[in-house]
Amino acid sequence: MDFAKPKHFYYLLHPRPVVVILSVCEGGRYNAMPASWITPVSEEPPTIAVAIDRESYTFTCIEYSKEATFNIPSAQHVDVVYKLGSVSGRSVDKIKMFGLSLAKANRVGAPIWQDAIGWLEGRVTSFVDVGEVRLYVFEVLDYYAKADAISEWGWQLQKANPIHHGAGRWFYLVGRHIAASK
């Protein structure tokens, strides 16, 4: 068999679903950054984990407030999602710069992005530092999605298709639907 190696090991684990993390920073400011190194961890208690670069402003904000919202964007927002990841909230107010419309979350102080199609609200319960990142474990305190975008079994992909990050500017939508045999 012939083998080939992509540029990075993690490309074998991409494309990955993208969220926009909103956090409260010192002085009551809000910040937004896209993240795709995020995963469900346990059902009871409902838990997710996300790897955040310790040089990002989001890291500073999560350290400050210990809470965040995870906003699931759809394809129509791919440009703003990419741009939110190309500039740091340390130097600009990204909420103003990109005109993000925010609303109050149910259980945390961080706001939600109204243009998203799904939302999770979480509070940090633990973390581990690995290399350049802090892997945060968040308890999910609430979760919900746009009513016409979701069913009991998940996304209604013909109506709302969450974006997945490949590499650089390249994103994917979920395509074919296949069923395993019984």
Ligand SMILES: Cc1cc2nc3c(=O)[nH]c(=O)nc-3n(C[C@H](O)[C@H](O)[C@H](O)COP(=O)(O)O)c2cc1C
């Ligand atoms: C699609 C996408 C996914 C990203 N995923 C992550 C991630 O999982 N963790 C991370 O630390 N940075 C990730 N980044 C990079 C941050 O979004 C980027 O460094 C951002 O500018 C940080 O903003 P901040 O300094 O305002 O927090 C991603 C960027 C993009 C475009």
